[in-house]
Amino acid sequence: MRIEAKQLPDSSGYFEQFGGRFAPETLIPALDALNAAYEGAKHDPSFWAEFDSLSRDYSGRPTPLYFAERLTKHCGGTQIFLKREDLAHTGAHKINNALGQGLLAKRMGKRRIIAETGAGQHGVAAATVCAKLGLDCIVYMGEEDISRQPLNVFRMKLLGAEVRPVSSGSKTLKDAINEAIRDWVTNVRDTYYLLGSVVGPHPYPTMVRDFQSIIGKETKQQILEKCGRLPDYIIACVGGGSNAIGIFHPFVNDRDVKFIGVEAAGKGIKTLQHAASLVAGRVGVLHGAKSYVLQDDAGQIRETHSIAPGLDYPGVGPEHSYYKAVGRATYVAVDDNAALEAFHLLSQTEGIIPALEPAHAISYTVKMASSLPKKQIIVVNLSGRGDKDVDIVARALGVKL
Numbered sequence: 099m100r101i102e103a104k105q106l107p108d109s110s111g112y113f114e115q116f117g118g119r120f121a122p123e124t125l126i127p128a129l130d131a132l133n134a135a136y137e138g139a140k141h142d143p144s145f146w147a148e149f150d151s152l153s154r155d156y157s158g159r160p161t162p163l164y165f166a167e168r169l170t171k172h173c174g175g176t177q178i179f180l181k182r183e184d185l186a187h188t189g190a191h192k193i194n195n196a197l198g199q200g201l202l203a204k205r206m207g208k209r210r211i212i213a214e215t216g217a218g219q220h221g222v223a224a225a226t227v228c229a230k231l232g233l234d235c236i237v238y239m240g241e242e243d244i245s246r247q248p249l250n251v252f253r254m255k256l257l258g259a260e261v262r263p264v265s266s267g268s269k270t271l272k273d274a275i276n277e278a279i280r281d282w283v284t285n286v287r288d289t290y291y292l293l294g295s296v297v298g299p300h301p302y303p304t305m306v307r308d309f310q311s312i313i314g315k316e317t318k319q320q321i322l323e324k325c326g327r328l329p330d331y332i333i334a335c336v337g338g339g340s341n342a343i344g345i346f347h348p349f350v351n352d353r354d355v356k357f358i359g360v361e362a363a364g365k366g367i368k369t370l371q372h373a374a375s376l377v378a379g380r381v382g383v384l385h386g387a388k389s390y391v392l393q394d395d396a397g398q399i400r401e402t403h404s405i406a407p408g409l410d411y412p413g414v415g416p417e418h419s420y421y422k423a424v425g426r427a428t429y430v431a432v433d434d435n436a437a438l439e440a441f442h443l444l445s446q447t448e449g450i451i452p453a454l455e456p457a458h459a460i461s462y463t464v465k466m467a468s469s470l471p472k473k474q475i476i477v478v479n480l481s482g483r484g485d486k487d488v489d490i491v492a493r494a495l496g497v498k499l
Contacts, residue, residue, distance in 0.1 A: 106420065111300020111387075113420035119299040121386045125279075128286045133301045135206045140308070145205070149198055153312060156230065157187045157197060161313075163320035163477070168447040173464055175472035179329070180450070180480045181317050181345060190453065190482030191313060191341045192223035192294060198309035199292045200227035208290035214238045214278040216271030216337070217408035217455065218250025219482055220294030225259035235259040238277045242269035243407045250486050268401040271337075271411045275385050295338025296415030299386030303415050310344025317477060318348055325475060331466075333358045334479035335459045336376065336429065337408050339415035341481035346427065347417075356428070358466075359418060360459045362404035363431035373402040375414040376422055376429040384413040390422070405434040405490060406454035408482075432458040438494060440464060441484065453482035454490065 106113045121129060139145040153159040166178045183191040203211055211233050215221030221237040228235035237254055241263045244251055254261050267273040282291045296303045321329055332349060334342035336359040349355045364372035379390040384399060392400040392412040404410040421427035437454055440461035445451045452460060456479065463478050492499050
């Protein structure tokens, strides 16, 4: 039986036992200042008026809710709708959070912005917003992801950002976050850390969720207009988890709407070369918050693998861990090969090339839809477009571009 989720976090940043603030002493004053600034902005109508104006006129919102007619037919008739975050400015949902935090940084008088990125989409979004607002931008990115995402690296540089390679650890998103936190500790007085997902110490999981909830708010209005009722399922990929929380949260107390989060099974759960923190992880602390993480028997964070750089992370936002604990959401995992199949399927049935991250959600949707009645409605958050992943897919197929 699913349980209605509470309106959380509490004042200490906890979603019951998950979340909190596990951070160096030097960052506590900065986190307190950030929390106070966000609380002030949250209750300031002028802040949201500017956010809404830029979301509309700059980011291109609202994004469409698109009925995928040919994919629906392919799956036997269960109605499949795609929330087209791939059509937002910069090509993914990441612009929503970057815009909100950029406005908050400007409100706080912070001119030096640091960010981390895995797939490159958050880095591009952060660089875009900094260019728009006249802020300096430094983006930390693992060397492995730099090699996988050369187009996004070049986009960031075109936008005026400095991209700093990270050579430690697995050279992916986890390590980029580590370096960004080290920078913030060193330069805490004049620097704003524009964190890209619903992870990290309080207030980041809440703040990023609130900015990304524009996705779910639009979806609720759009599906009611199109179908006259709410969907039966909402499905989204989960790495850190911001696109999923963004579409889930406005429906959290609509108990008949089922949430499914799709993680990266990589080369297979049994191989340990995956990034499925909720499916195969244990509770621990990573990057300032208590949540499900991938760790070995000694408690050391494990290296991960996914063909989708944005899912290649050994933890997950604490609100997702809470949803798992209370049964509000179900979490599953899809492997690289299945995601590649879904990448091709959506491209060839709908003329929409998805990012490899939401291709995981498309894969699970196709598998599930074939067993559902035709009257059922599924909404999939198509969190990004696939331009950035064409090289990865070509290499996986042995095609030289």
